[in-house]
Amino acid sequence: MLWNIPFIAMVAITLIGLAIVLFKRNLIKIFLGINIFEAAVNLFLITLGYREGGIAPIYTNAPSQEMVMATPQALTLTSIVIGVATSALLLSFAIIIWKKYGTIETDKIRRLKE
Amino acid sequence: MRMSKIVRTSADLLYPFILIFGLYVVLHGHLTPGGGFQGGAVIATSVVLVIVAWSYEDILAMLRKVVYKAQESAGLILFIGTGAAALLIGFPFFYNFLANSGLLFGMPAPPGPNPGELNTAGVIPVMNIAVGIEVWGGLAIIVLCMLSSLARERT
Amino acid sequence: MIPGFITQNSPALLIMVPLIAAFLCPFIGKISAAARNIWAVGAMALTSAIAFLLAFDVYSAGTRVYVFGASAINLAVPLDSGGIPIRIIFTVDAMSALMQIIAATVGFAVILYSVSSERSHSGIESYYTLYLLMIAGVMGMVSTGDLFNFFVFLEILSISSAALIAYRIDKGTAVEAALKYFVLSTIGAMVILIAIGIYYGEYNALNIAVIASRMQFTLLDQIALVLVMAALAMKCGSVPMHFWTPDAYSMAPASITAMLVVASQASLYGLFRVLFTLYNVTMNAATVGWIIITLGVLSMVIGVTMAIPQKDVKRLMAYHAVSQTGYMLLGVGVGLAVLGNQSLMDAFGYMAMEGGIFHIVNHAMYKGLLFLTAGAIFLRIGTRNLNKMGGLGHNMKYTMIFFIIGALAIAGIPPFNGFASKLMIYESVFAFNPILSIIAMVVSILTLASFVKVFHSIFMGPKLPEYENVKEAPAPMLIGMAILACIVIAFGLFPQQVVDTLIVPAAHALVNQGAYISAVLGGA
Numbered sequence: 054m055l056w057n058i059p060f061i062a063m064v065a066i067t068l069i070g071l072a073i074v075l076f077k078r079n080l081i082k083i084f085l086g087i088n089i090f091e092a093a094v095n096l097f098l099i100t101l102g103y104r105e106g107g108i109a110p111i112y113t114n115a116p117s118q119e120m121v122m123a124t125p126q127a128l129t130l131t132s133i134v135i136g137v138a139t140s141a142l143l144l145s146f147a148i149i150i151w152k153k154y155g156t157i158e159t160d161k162i163r164r165l166k167e
Numbered sequence: 168m169r170m171s172k173i174v175r176t177s178a179d180l181l182y183p184f185i186l187i188f189g190l191y192v193v194l195h196g197h198l199t200p201g202g203g204f205q206g207g208a209v210i211a212t213s214v215v216l217v218i219v220a221w222s223y224e225d226i227l228a229m230l231r232k233v234v235y236k237a238q239e240s241a242g243l244i245l246f247i248g249t250g251a252a253a254l255l256i257g258f259p260f261f262y263n264f265l266a267n268s269g270l271l272f273g274m275p276a277p278p279g280p281n282p283g284e285l286n287t288a289g290v291i292p293v294m295n296i297a298v299g300i301e302v303w304g305g306l307a308i309i310v311l312c313m314l315s316s317l318a319r320e321r322t
Numbered sequence: 323m324i325p326g327f328i329t330q331n332s333p334a335l336l337i338m339v340p341l342i343a344a345f346l347c348p349f350i351g352k353i354s355a356a357a358r359n360i361w362a363v364g365a366m367a368l369t370s371a372i373a374f375l376l377a378f379d380v381y382s383a384g385t386r387v388y389v390f391g392a393s394a395i396n397l398a399v400p401l402d403s404g405g406i407p408i409r410i411i412f413t414v415d416a417m418s419a420l421m422q423i424i425a426a427t428v429g430f431a432v433i434l435y436s437v438s439s440e441r442s443h444s445g446i447e448s449y450y451t452l453y454l455l456m457i458a459g460v461m462g463m464v465s466t467g468d469l470f471n472f473f474v475f476l477e478i479l480s481i482s483s484a485a486l487i488a489y490r491i492d493k494g495t496a497v498e499a500a501l502k503y504f505v506l507s508t509i510g511a512m513v514i515l516i517a518i519g520i521y522y523g524e525y526n527a528l529n530i531a532v533i534a535s536r537m538q539f540t541l542l543d544q545i546a547l548v549l550v551m552a553a554l555a556m557k558c559g560s561v562p563m564h565f566w567t568p569d570a571y572s573m574a575p576a577s578i579t580a581m582l583v584v585a586s587q588a589s590l591y592g593l594f595r596v597l598f599t600l601y602n603v604t605m606n607a608a609t610v611g612w613i614i615i616t617l618g619v620l621s622m623v624i625g626v627t628m629a630i631p632q633k634d635v636k637r638l639m640a641y642h643a644v645s646q647t648g649y650m651l652l653g654v655g656v657g658l659a660v661l662g663n664q665s666l667m668d669a670f671g672y673m674a675m676e677g678g679i680f681h682i683v684n685h686a687m688y689k690g691l692l693f694l695t696a697g698a699i700f701l702r703i704g705t706r707n708l709n710k711m712g713g714l715g716h717n718m719k720y721t722m723i724f725f726i727i728g729a730l731a732i733a734g735i736p737p738f739n740g741f742a743s744k745l746m747i748y749e750s751v752f753a754f755n756p757i758l759s760i761i762a763m764v765v766s767i768l769t770l771a772s773f774v775k776v777f778h779s780i781f782m783g784p785k786l787p788e789y790e791n792v793k794e795a796p797a798p799m800l801i802g803m804a805i806l807a808c809i810v811i812a813f814g815l816f817p818q819q820v821v822d823t824l825i826v827p828a829a830h831a832l833v834n835q836g837a838y839i840s841a842v843l844g845g846a
Contacts, residue, residue, distance in 0.1 A: 067516075071509075074505070074509065080501075083505065087505065087508055087509065087512075090509065090512050091512060094512050094515050094516055094519070097516060097519050098515075098519050098522075101519055101522060101523040124522070124528070125519075125522065128470055128518075128519075128522075131470075131474060132515060135474070135477045135481075135511075138477075138481055139477075139481065139504075139508050142481060142484060142485060142504065143501070143504065143505070143508075146488060146497050146500060146501045146504070147501075149488070149491050149494065149497045150494065150497055150498065150501065152494075153491075153493070153494025153497065154494055162498055162501075164494065164495050164498060165495055165498055165499060165569050165573070
C-alpha cells in the first residue's frame with residue numbers, strides 16, 4: 054500500500070492541475086495549472102524507475118547490486134526540457150495577448166468569435 | 168528600473184562565479200549529476216540576475232541579443248553536426264565514434280575508485296557542451312525578448 | 323547512381339537535413355534574402371527527395387529499421403542486451419512511407435508558395451526555421467518506432483506549429499488561436515506521456531514492437547488506450563475535441579494551414595499505429611472500432627453542418643477538414659471493427675481501410691490546395707469574409723481553376739481523387755452497415771452544396787469596383803498550387819494504380835502486426 058502513495062499523489066496532482074486549467078480564468082493561472090500537470094507526469098515517470106535502496110546506475114565500483122533504472126530519469130529530463138520550452142512559448146503568448154487585448158482573463162479574450 | 172547600488176554590485180560580482188559554476192556543470196556532465204541543460208540553465212540565471220539588477224537600457228549596452236541568437240543556433244548545429252559526423256565515417260547517426268579512440272574525450276574510463284577522468288566518454292561531453300551553449304543562448308534570448316516586449320509597452 | 327551512403331542512412335537523413343537547414347537558416351539570412359529563400363527551398367527539396375527515395379526503398383524491399391547510435395545500422399537487438407532493443411529505433415514500414423510521401427509533397431509545394439506569400443513580412447528567418455522544424459517533427463513522428471520518441475517529435479511539431487499559427491501577431495487574434503491550440507496540445511501530449519509511462523511501467527520497454535509483442539490488454543492497458551485515443555483524436559481534430567481546428571486553421575498563414583492538415587494527419591497516423599500495431603487483436607477490436615466509427619460519423623455530420631453557415635472562407639474550409647477527417651476515421655474504423663475475422667476482412671475490411679488511408683492522401687492534397695487558394699485570395703484582396711468577395715474570377719483565373727479542382731475533389735465528384743477514395747469507403751461501409759454509408763453520402767452532398775456557394779460568392783458575378791485591379795497570384799504560389807492540383811487530377815484519373823502500388827501495402831502493413839514486430843526483433 055505504501056508503495057502506491059506516489060501514484061495516488063500523481064493522480065491527485067494531475068486532477069488539481071486539470072481543475073486549475075478548466076476552472077480558472079486568468080491565463081497565468083492556467084499556465085501554472087499546466088505546469089502542475091507536467092510535474093505530476095514527471096513524478097509518475099520518476100516513481101516508475103525507483104527501487105528502494107537502489108543507487109545511481111554508475112557501474113564503476115558500485116557498492117550494491119540494486120540500481121535505479123536510468124531510463125525514466127532520462128525521460129523525465131526530456132519532459133522537463135520540453136516543459137521549459139512550452140512555458141516560455143505560453144508566457145510569450147500571454148505577453149502578446151496582454152499587449153493586444155489589455156487583459157489576460159480568458160472570458161474577455163474572445164475576438165475570434167466576434 | 169535600476170535597483171540599488173548594493174544589488175547591482177553584488178550582481179556584477181556574482182556573474183563570473185555563476186558563469187564558472189555553470190560551465191563546470193556543463194563540462195562534467197558525463198561524470199557528475201548535471202549536464203548541458205542544467206549547466207546552461209545555471210548560466211542563464213546569471214544573465215537573469217544581471218537583468219534584474221540593472222535597467223533595460225543598461226542591459227542593452229551590456230548583453231547583445233545577436234550574440235545569444237548566434238549561440239543558440241551554433242549550439243544546435245554543433246549538436247546535430249556531432250551526430251552527423253558519425254555518418255561521414257560510416258556509422259549510424261549519433262554513433263559514439265570518439266569513445267575509446269584516443270582522440271578528444273577518447274580515453275577509456277579508468278576502473279576502480281577515482282575522482283573522475285574528464286577526458287572520457289566520447290561524443291557525450293561534446294554534445295553536453297553543445298546543449299550547454301544552446302540552452303545558455305536560448306534561455307537568455309527568451310528572457311531578453313520578453314523584457315524588450317514589456318519595456319516597449321511601458322514607455 | 324545514388325551513393326549507398328544516402329540510401330543506407332535515409333531514415334536519419336530525413337530528420338537530419340531539415341534540422342541542420344533550420345538551424346543554419348538564421349545565419350544564411352544574414353547574407354541575403356535571396357540566399358535564405360534558396361537555402362530553405364533547397365533543403366526542403368532535398369528532404370523530399372530523400373523521403374521519396376526511402377519510400378521507394380520501403381515499397382520495393384520491405385520495412386526498414388534504423389538504429390540510432392549503434393555500431394551497425396540494423397543492429398536493433400544488441401547481443402549483450404538480453405533480447406531487448408535499447409536504442410532509439412526508426413521503423414519505416416509502408417504506412418510510414420506513405421505519410422512521408424504526403425509530408426514531402428505538401429511540404430515542398432507549401433515552401434514554394436511561402437517564398438512569395440510571406441515576402442512582405444518580417445522575421446522570415448524564424449518562419450523558415452520553424453517551418454523546417456515542423457517538417458522534421460512530422461517526419462520523425464511517422465517514422466519513429468519508439469513511443470517516447472513519438473512524444474518528443476509530437477512536441478516539436480506542436481511547439482513549432484503553435485509559434486507559426488501565431489506568426490502574424492499584429493492583430494492578436496492569431497495569438498488567441500495559437501494559445502488555444504497550444505494549451506490543448508500540451509495537455510494532450512502530457513496525457514500521452516502518462517500513457518507511455520503506463521506502458522513502460524508494465525512492459526519495461528518503450529519500443530512499439532517490444533510492447534506489441536508483450537501486450538496483455540490488462541486494465542492498465544485499457545486506461546492507456548483511452549488516454550492515447552483521446553489525446554490523438556483531439557490532435558487530429560475529431561469531433562468532441564475539434565474546437566481548436568477552426569480557430570487555428572483560419573488564423574494561421576495559409577501556407578501553414580496546409581501543413582497543419584498534414585500535421586493533424588500525422589496524429590491520425592499515430593492513432594492508427596497505436597490501435598493496429600500496439601494493440602491489434604489483443605483488444606476488443608469490435609468495440610474500439612465502433613468507437614472510432616462513432617467519432618468519424620460525428621465528425622462528418624457536425625463538421626459539415628457547422629461549415630455551411632460560416633462566413634470566413636478559411637473557417638469554413640477548416641470545418642470541412644473536420645468533416646473529411648471523419649471519413650478517414652470511418653473507413654479505418656470499419657476495418658478495425660472486423661479485425662481478426664479473416665473472411666469479413668477480405669470481404670470489405672481491407673477495402674474500407676484502403677479507402678480510409680487513400681482518403682488521408684487525397685485529403686492532404688486537395689485540402690492543402692484549397693487552403694493555398696484561400697491564402698492567394700487573401701493576399702490579393704485582404705479579406706476572408708465571403709460576403710465582401712465577388713467577381714474575382716475575372717482577374718484570378720488560375721486561382722479559380724485550382725479552386726474548382728479542389729472543391730470538386732472534396733465533394734467527391736469524378737474524375738478527381740476525392741471520388742476515388744470516397745467510392746471505396748461507400749462500397750465497403752455499405753457492406754458493413756448501410757446506414758453509415760448513407761450518412762457518408764449525405765455529408766458528401768452537403769459538402770458539394772457548401773462549396774458551390776463558396777465558389778459562387780468568391781469568383782462569380784460582376785467585377786466589384788474595389789477589386790477592379792486585383793492581380794493574379796504570383797508565380798511561385800501558382801507553382802505550389804499546381805503541384806498539388808496535378809496530383810489531385812493524377813490520383814483521380816488512375817486510382818487503381820495508386821491504390822495497388824501505394825495504398826494496399828500501407829493497409830496491410832498496418833494490419834499485419836507480426837511483420838512489424840519481426841522486422842524489429844528479428845523473426846521473434
